[in-house]
Amino acid sequence: GQNIDQPTEMTATEGAIVQINCTYQTSGFNGLFWYQQHAGEAPTFLSYNVLDGLEEKGRFSSFLSRSKGYSYLLLKELQMKDSASYLCAVRDRDDYKLSFGAGTTVTVRA
Amino acid sequence: GAVVSQHPSWVICKSGTSVKIECRSLDFQATTMFWYRQFPKQSLMLMATSNEGSKATYEQGVEKDKFLINHASLTLSTLTVTSAHPEDSSFYICSARDLEVMNTEAFFGQGTRLTVV
Numbered sequence: 593g594q595n596i597d598q599p600t601e602m603t604a605t606e607g608a609i610v611q612i613n614c615t616y617q618t619s620g621f622n623g624l625f626w627y628q629q630h631a632g633e634a635p636t637f638l639s640y641n642v643l644d645g646l647e648e649k650g651r652f653s654s655f656l657s658r659s660k661g662y663s664y665l666l667l668k669e670l671q672m673k674d675s676a677s678y679l680c681a682v683r684d685r686d687d688y689k690l691s692f693g694a695g696t697t698v699t700v701r702a
Numbered sequence: 703g704a705v706v707s708q709h710p711s712w713v714i715c716k717s718g719t720s721v722k723i724e725c726r727s728l729d730f731q732a733t734t735m736f737w738y739r740q741f742p743k744q745s746l747m748l749m750a751t752s753n754e755g756s757k758a759t760y761e762q763g764v765e766k767d768k769f770l771i772n773h774a775s776l777t778l779s780t781l782t783v784t785s786a787h788p789e790d791s792s793f794y795i796c797s798a799r800d801l802e803v804m805n806t807e808a809f810f811g812q813g814t815r816l817t818v819v
Contacts, residue, residue: 634708634795634813635746679745688734688799690808692745 596693598680603699604670612665612678612696620685626654626665627679629695635679639665667698675700705729706798708811715786715818723781723814725796731776732798736808737769740793752779786818 595617604610616624623642627635639647641656641663653666667674680693705728715721725735733754738746750771751759758771770782779798783790793815797808 632793632813632815634810637809687751688808689736689748689751690797691748694745 596680596682596691598678598693598696600694601697601699603701606670606672606700606702608670610667610670610698612667612680612698614663614665614680614693616661616663616680616682616693618661618682618684618691621658621682622685622688623683624654624656624663625681625683625690626652626663627681629677629679631677638678670700672700672702674698706796706809706811708796708814710814711812712815713817715816717787717818718785720782720784721786721816723783723794723796723816725779725781725798725811727777727798727800727809730798730800732779732800733776735773735779735796735798737771737779737781738795738797740795740813746795749781754779783816786816788818791816791818 598614602610625640626638628638629635638652639654641647641654644656644658646655651668656663677695677697679695681690683690707726707728709724713721735752737749739749740746748761749764752771752773754773754776760766768784773779793813795813796811799808
């Protein structure tokens with residue numbers, strides 16, 4: 593099974609940077625995903641890490657350390673529209689199931 | 703990117719009735735689709751894994767006789783909530799994997815908001 597932890601809430605100012613940490617314990621690992629979810633909507637894919645290191649995609653970057661069971665999502669140049677819930681999800685090696693963390697609600701203030 | 707269409711996007715039904723939710727992969731084939739449920743301010747909880755041509759695999763604590771899953775083709779899976787009760791009111795989301803692109807993300811449908819009155 594998977595045990596995934598991430599902070600419940602974070603608040604930041606428009607234009608700033610926010611880092612959302614995610615730690616996990618898993619019996620079988622086949623990738624870590626970050627999704628963004630606005631209230632009442634389905635999650636949208638942000639990033640995928642399967643090897644250690646940093647993946648950069650525009651204003652969003654994601655980092656993975658498999659030995660530490662740790663990932664973070666970095667949001668730069670925050671915009672008001674980035675206010676949402678950010679979900680960390682780990683995929684199982686054997687059955688490809690995704691297990692989600694509880695989500696981090698990010699509030700961007702002017 | 704791949705598109706997964708879920709229908710309906712919202713439904714209100716009376717207690718005791720059944721509701722069917724469809725999940726279609728529009729531009730790719732998916733042998734496996736996943737059904738999730740999300741209660742307000744909570745994360746997605748996997749309910750079951752739907753496999754084309756075989757029985758679904760349910761997560762612990764999910765009643766298979768209440769949540770009927772049929773995966774009749776490589777592009778369609780359905781979830782039927784039978785004898786719905788107010789506590790079944792939730793946001794139901796499906797996801798599907800592209801057969802030809804194994805090592806990538808699952809794509810999510812738009813979700814279905816079910817309200818049982």
